[in-house]
Amino acid sequence: MSQNPFLTPPGSQPASLRTASSETVQVARPIPVHLGPGSDAISVVLPAAETVPAQDAGLNEKQAPAEQNKNKASLWSRLTRKGGKNETPGNETFNEKARPTTVAPPAAPNAEKRSLKQRFVDSYRKDYCPREAPTVVLPSCPTDKEKYSYMSMNRWPIILGGLLSALSLTAGAWLFIKTEWYFFWYALYAVWTEVYIFMSLGVTIFGKRFDLKGHNQKLRDHPLTVETAPTVDIYLPVCKEPIEVLANTWKHVAAMRYPGLKMQPVVLDDGAQDEVKSLAATFGFRYIVRDDRPLLKKSGNLRNAFNHTSGDYFVVFDADFCPRPDFLEELIPIHLANPKLAIVQTPQFFRAPGEQTWVEQGAGSVQEYFYRLIQPCRNTWGAAICVGSNAVYRREALAAVGGTAAAECSEDVHTGFYAVNRGWELAYAPIVLACGICPDTPRAFFSQQMRWCTGSLSLLTHRDFWKSDLAFKQKLCYLSGMMYYSSVATAAFFNPLPASVLLWTRPELMKYYNLFFALPSLLVGLIVIRAWARSPYTLSVQYTQVIMAYAYLQSFLDRIFGTKLSWVPSGDNKSHKNNRYRNMRVLAWCWTIAHNGLLISASVYRIMGGLAWWQVFPALLLDAFNLFIVHRFLFYVHAKEA
Numbered sequence: 351m352s353q354n355p356f357l358t359p360p361g362s363q364p365a366s367l368r369t370a371s372s373e374t375v376q377v378a379r380p381i382p383v384h385l386g387p388g389s390d391a392i393s394v395v396l397p398a399a400e401t402v403p404a405q406d407a408g409l410n411e412k413q414a415p416a417e418q419n420k421n422k423a424s425l426w427s428r429l430t431r432k433g434g435k436n437e438t439p440g441n442e443t444f445n446e447k448a449r450p451t452t453v454a455p456p457a458a459p460n461a462e463k464r465s466l467k468q469r470f471v472d473s474y475r476k477d478y479c480p481r482e483a484p485t486v487v488l489p490s491c492p493t494d495k496e497k498y499s500y501m502s503m504n505r506w507p508i509i510l511g512g513l514l515s516a517l518s519l520t521a522g523a524w525l526f527i528k529t530e531w532y533f534f535w536y537a538l539y540a541v542w543t544e545v546y547i548f549m550s551l552g553v554t555i556f557g558k559r560f561d562l563k564g565h566n567q568k569l570r571d572h573p574l575t576v577e578t579a580p581t582v583d584i585y586l587p588v589c590k591e592p593i594e595v596l597a598n599t600w601k602h603v604a605a606m607r608y609p610g611l612k613m614q615p616v617v618l619d620d621g622a623q624d625e626v627k628s629l630a631a632t633f634g635f636r637y638i639v640r641d642d643r644p645l646l647k648k649s650g651n652l653r654n655a656f657n658h659t660s661g662d663y664f665v666v667f668d669a670d671f672c673p674r675p676d677f678l679e680e681l682i683p684i685h686l687a688n689p690k691l692a693i694v695q696t697p698q699f700f701r702a703p704g705e706q707t708w709v710e711q712g713a714g715s716v717q718e719y720f721y722r723l724i725q726p727c728r729n730t731w732g733a734a735i736c737v738g739s740n741a742v743y744r745r746e747a748l749a750a751v752g753g754t755a756a757a758e759c760s761e762d763v764h765t766g767f768y769a770v771n772r773g774w775e776l777a778y779a780p781i782v783l784a785c786g787i788c789p790d791t792p793r794a795f796f797s798q799q800m801r802w803c804t805g806s807l808s809l810l811t812h813r814d815f816w817k818s819d820l821a822f823k824q825k826l827c828y829l830s831g832m833m834y835y836s837s838v839a840t841a842a843f844f845n846p847l848p849a850s851v852l853l854w855t856r857p858e859l860m861k862y863y864n865l866f867f868a869l870p871s872l873l874v875g876l877i878v879i880r881a882w883a884r885s886p887y888t889l890s891v892q893y894t895q896v897i898m899a900y901a902y903l904q905s906f907l908d909r910i911f912g913t914k915l916s917w918v919p920s921g922d923n924k925s926h927k928n929n930r931y932r933n934m935r936v937l938a939w940c941w942t943i944a945h946n947g948l949l950i951s952a953s954v955y956r957i958m959g960g961l962a963w964w965q966v967f968p969a970l971l972l973d974a975f976n977l978f979i980v981h982r983f984l985f986y987v988h989a990k991e992a
Contacts, residue, residue, distance in 0.1 A: 477708060479987040484707045488598040489785040491674045492699060499884050500697055500722040500780040503559055507882055508723065509551060511874040516547045522867025526848045529856055539844045546833035550724075553827055557727025560780050565684070572683035576610040580686075582678060582742075583614050583661035586635070587651050590621040591669040593629065595787075600633050602672035607679060616659060618651045620644060649754060649761035656753030661745060668739040671698070671786040680781055681742045692747035692774035693766055696740045697721035699782045702886050706788075708982065709795050712894030713788035715885040722884075725778045733820075733827030734778035736766030739786070747774045758914070760805015767809060767828070771818045792986050795894060796901045796931045803835045803905035811909065838895070839902035846945045846976065849969040853952035857961055865968035872972075893982040900934040900983070938984055942977065949973055 464472070475481060523540040527533045572578070584603055588596060603615050617630040617637045630637040640654040652666065663685060667673060681694050698721060700714030728734045738761070747769050748754065755764035766776045789795040809815055810832045815825070852860050880887040908914065908930075953966045 477982070478985050480989045483989050484710075484790045485705070486592060486594060487703060487705045487710070487787065488595065489670065489672050489701065489787055491602050491672045492782045492785050496699065496785070497674065497782050500699075500718075500782055501560060501562060503723050503726060504882060505554060505723055505727075507878055508719075508874075509554055511870070511878040512547070512551055512554075515871040515874050516544065516551065518867050518870045520544055522848075522864070525867075526852070529852070529859060533851070536844070536847070539840060542833070543837050543841070546830060546837050549826060549830045549833070553731070553830060554723060554727050557730040560726055560729075565779065565781075568683045568687040569680070572686040574609050574679060574682060576612075578686075579609040579612050580662035580682065581612045581614070581660070582608065582682070583616055583655075583659040583664040585616055585618060585652060585655050585659075585664055585666045586669070587618040587648055587655075587666070588621060588626060588669050589619070589648075589651075590623065593625055595670050596626065597629060599667065599669060599672055600629070600635065602674075603635075603667065604633055605675050606673055606677055607675045613678065614659070614661065616655060618655050620648075620651050646756055646761075647758055649757050652761065653753040653756060656745075656748065663745060664743050666739055666741060666743070667784065668786060671739050671784040673740070673784040677783045678742075680783060681779065684777060684779065685742060685744055688775065688777075690773075690775050691777055692744050692769040693736050693776045694742045695725075695734060695736050695766075695776065695778045696781055696783050697725070698737060698740060699785050700788050700885075701785060702890075707790045708890040708893060709792055709897075710788045710790045711886065711888065712890030712892075713795050713798075715883065715887050716891050716894060716898075718883050718885050718887075719879070722780065726780050728827045729778040731821075731823045731827055732770070732775065733824040734766075734776055735828075735831070736762045736769075736776060738762030738765075740784045744774075747772075757805065757808065759801050759808060763805050764809055767815070767818075767820075770824070771814075771820060773819075791988055792897050792983060793931045793988060796897050796934070799898050799901035800905050800908075800930065803902045804908060806832055806835060807905060807909045835902045836906065838899050839906055842896070842899045842903075842980075843941065846949070846973065849973070850945060850948040850952055853949070853956055853966070853969075857956045857959075860956070860961065860965050860969070862965050862968050865972060868972060872975075889979070892979045896938075896980045896983045900938055903937075904930045904934050935983065938980065942980060942984065946973065946977065 520540070523536065523544075527537050527540065584606075586600070586603065600615070606613065615633070615635040617626065617635050619626050619630075619637065619639050620643045622639045622643070627637050627639075638655060638658055640651060642650065642654070644650070646653070656664070663682065665678070681696070684694050685691050698717060700710075700717060702711040702714050706714075725734050741762075743754075743765075748765070750772070751768065755761045755768055757764045770776055789798050810828060815828070818825075820828075849860070849864075852864075875892070949969065953970060957963050957966060
């Protein structure tokens, strides 16, 4: 077994938890961790937490755009870049303090002398059939540049590209539908998808950007001092996540600045592990294990914590999210400025360094679109959603219902919705204040996406949503989220059909220029969004979107047939056996073979019958690209299966 770089000989002293002053200085020092009764003490060496001067907590509104433009990458560099070791979402090279820490074995001797064949085999095993679980790439808190990287939506390239794609796809779909009367079934899919697309475009077009000037005014109007600062509990729900992930997160939590001793981190351990209890004691964090676990899973854990704490506000950090030292300094004043505010939500932010797996890179990059563009626009209509982690909750707003919502999946979305329905407000601030890690295998990512979709479906199919007092525009925003899930789930099956059907039924209508109806969508996904994104928007995003489609489909099937899924903690990147994942892969194989067989056989048959090959070639080329995108999901073998 390789030596863990975090482990050093015991005998070191614990690091300081917090200070009363506004100046915080953290140094790298080992922290002893006792791994249960009867085991020897070891020490986890935690790199120094990045500190941010107190006076920089609120960046001047004139400085933020300047800072973005100063380091803006060229269009060509953004289109051609790949995730690298030192790359941030702004295509920047960040300093050593901000570099993600990799828990990995040392490089093998003479690795540079490996043959081309050996390097190919290594690359193949990493991407398709790893022999062991992927190494953990630990995050650090966001840098000053990353903090404001989501401030500029720069939405018009996305809007114009999306509008062109929607119009071209609509034209192509209806030309196909009107070809024969028995193609009417395709109209159901076309209408549903078009309604979602234009609804989403409407929200994006009329949404407003975040008011940075107003935000900084709130910071000045409500300075945090020992006298004015409210008490805050930091909820740290955990359930059998890797100990190095917890230690990395908690050292960032310990580095958060807050006046006096009014901040109390609380570890909520649903795994009831002795090593977690010891680590919590080392940091000086309060430790709670509930008696009724696993009732309501994470929701039950948070509700139990609500009953055993008393802070005016509480913050939730998932096991892997590392906050900046100024996290509370940026968000508590927003609450103080608005007594009707129940929740302030911030982005879930992820880096995509080269050490990560293709799943982690794609899963992290795909989130930027939602947190940088969709959430700020929904916030305009009072319909931003709560995503749980990286948010500050007002205790008073949840006291009447005993804390967060009692839901088995996506309690965060339910908590935000019901708070708004009771007359409270939910605000979204696109300030990147915490950085986390994504699932690193297709199965883990599949489970996460299925859980998110299931939570949204459970809310929007409940009568409470339709009978709620939310405004019509707010309900439309929530509905667009559900329609997104359904559109993605069905696109994998409906999009390839027209070419095969036309070849078999109306070959004279099969023309090479039919591809132009799909070309704008292809260009938007591969070029426009890649140029817009600050994170490396590589083909890994396309690979993970295939997994998302089948995960959403499974969620809809579960909802229709009333079946339930097992819960996997967000920070747990281990591969968990899941029959739903297996079943969806079987379905993906069957569908891929079926529709490719139909298209290829029809193409051969019609070409042999006299149809010009160039009329069919564009459709085959597009099908080959789709096959390339789906092949990672089809062929990946998890470490325990290899």
